[in-house]
Amino acid sequence: MCAAPTAGPNINEDVVYELMLYLERREQAAAAQVATCWTGPARRVLYRSITFHTWERAQESSEQRLVETLRNHAYLRAFVQQLTIHSAEEKKSMTQLDWVDLFPPSSLRNFTYICRPRAAFNHELLKKNAIRTVSHLIATSPDTFPALKACFELPMMETLDLDLTKWSPRRDPGDRPAIEYRLQLDGAKVPNLKHLYIQVPYIRDDTVMVIIAAFAPQLHSLHIHVPPRQPHDFQVKAKAAWTEEFVGHIRRATKLTRLVFSGFLELSQVPPLLNANGHVQALRINAALERLWHEPLRLRQHLHPFLDEVVQKSAVEHLCGVDGTYSEKLFHRLPRRIKMLEFYVEKSFECEGALLEMLGRVRKVRLGLRVVRFFASEEARTSFGVIEAACTENGVEFDFVPVVAPLYHPPSRPAMLWDEDHRD
Numbered sequence: 319m320c321a322a323p324t325a326g327p328n329i330n331e332d333v334v335y336e337l338m339l340y341l342e343r344r345e346q347a348a349a350a351q352v353a354t355c356w357t358g359p360a361r362r363v364l365y366r367s368i369t370f371h372t373w374e375r376a377q378e379s380s381e382q383r384l385v386e387t388l389r390n391h392a393y394l395r396a397f398v399q400q401l402t403i404h405s406a407e408e409k410k411s412m413t414q415l416d417w418v419d420l421f422p423p424s425s426l427r428n429f430t431y432i433c434r435p436r437a438a439f440n441h442e443l444l445k446k447n448a449i450r451t452v453s454h455l456i457a458t459s460p461d462t463f464p465a466l467k468a469c470f471e472l473p474m475m476e477t478l479d480l481d482l483t484k485w486s487p488r489r490d491p492g493d494r495p496a497i498e499y500r501l502q503l504d505g506a507k508v509p510n511l512k513h514l515y516i517q518v519p520y521i522r523d524d525t526v527m528v529i530i531a532a533f534a535p536q537l538h539s540l541h542i543h544v545p546p547r548q549p550h551d552f553q554v555k556a557k558a559a560w561t562e563e564f565v566g567h568i569r570r571a572t573k574l575t576r577l578v579f580s581g582f583l584e585l586s587q588v589p590p591l592l593n594a595n596g597h598v599q600a601l602r603i604n605a606a607l608e609r610l611w612h613e614p615l616r617l618r619q620h621l622h623p624f625l626d627e628v629v630q631k632s633a634v635e636h637l638c639g640v641d642g643t644y645s646e647k648l649f650h651r652l653p654r655r656i657k658m659l660e661f662y663v664e665k666s667f668e669c670e671g672a673l674l675e676m677l678g679r680v681r682k683v684r685l686g687l688r689v690v691r692f693f694a695s696e697e698a699r700t701s702f703g704v705i706e707a708a709c710t711e712n713g714v715e716f717d718f719v720p721v722v723a724p725l726y727h728p729p730s731r732p733a734m735l736w737d738e739d740h741r742d
Contacts, residue, residue, distance in 0.1 A: 503532035539576035
């Protein structure tokens with residue numbers, strides 16, 4: 319028998335939940351053993367968010383005990399709002415996850431599906447009734463067109479956080495018609511989808527363009543992130559044609575007020591140098607150095623400052639760009655509707671003069687700009703001193719977000735379903 323809880327101050331349920339996040343698995347198990355002595359809010363906190371690992375098959379594993387608890391105590395299922403499944407096995411049978419059917423439709427709010435390796439992604443899981451009615455989906459590494467398509471067929475979904483950094487289905491480069499045919503995306507199937515966050519291997523991916531074309535009219539926010547050290551494909555299509563198509567889609571996005579491009583694209587991935595004879599080794603070293611020094615320049619030239627045009631032909635109020643996606647023209651003609659500007663800076667901010675000139679006009683021409691934010695290494699903080707002073711002088715909030723040097727890891731950000739700054 320466990321002792322009855324002693325009287326004490328009431329604690330907000332959200333505070334208890336945050337505390338529970340810091341408990342290790344053994345501590346959570348110990349907490350579960352005395353859950354019957356807890357108050358109702360404490361029990362709700364314990365089961366609000368649950369995580370399941372498919373590789374934990376032992377009969378006495380914490381995962382299996384959790385499943386048995388949910389099977390035997392129906393009232394606990396009603397507490398579960400967030401479900402996370404980590405899968406590390408190639409897709410076979412769904413019997414190991416048949417317990418997901420315990421949750422009635424519309425009971426789960428958030429679902430996170432993380433698969434390592436990519437072959438572990440089983441899109442049949444997304445067809446279960448309990449999953450089809452979630453509002454927020456985070457999906458990592460869908461590996462086939464049917465798997466990717468399934469991510470866009472949850473009828474109640476409002477937010478989709480999609481990791482496509484390893485997306486490489488067998489297809490001919492630039493085969494847009496084939497992609498459109500195999501995906502056949504339809505915005506009418508997800509009428510509530512408003513917020514889309516995609517991690518991609520490079521910005522100009524044909525699959526991403528197909529996705530944007532299908533959902534642009536209904537999106538309120540679009541965030542495209544390119545992780546550091548990803549290989550970049552320079553043989554895509556003419557930059558002018560790509561820019562024209564992208565701007566056209568954003569122009570149709572009359573509800574889109576938040577457009578973010580994030581990442582540090584100039585980080586080059588030096589190929590590993592394998593053991594070889596001196597001649598081959600020298601060739602590899604030369605190739606690595608050539609890529610290290612010259613790829614950033616090629617990438618910047620290839621990107622084209624398309625945000626200069628986007629900002630003039632859209633409803634965007636919150637804009638974020640990476641090096642090469644904008645130029646000084648962005649600041650010379652900044653629309654009054656822009657409220658927030660964000661920039662990912664690797665080495666130096668080359669448009670400082672144009673930004674300072676624009677800040678000097680904020681009050682004079684009544685610009686709507688309220689916040690300027692930079693993402694850069696901690697060592698670069700002092701280089702933004704003049705910009706910070708100009709922001710303060712002109713009534714604009716300045717914010718600096720430090721990134722772990724040497725920028726191999728982008729600044730941490732909450733999943734879009736936790737973001738409040740772009741909610742309606």
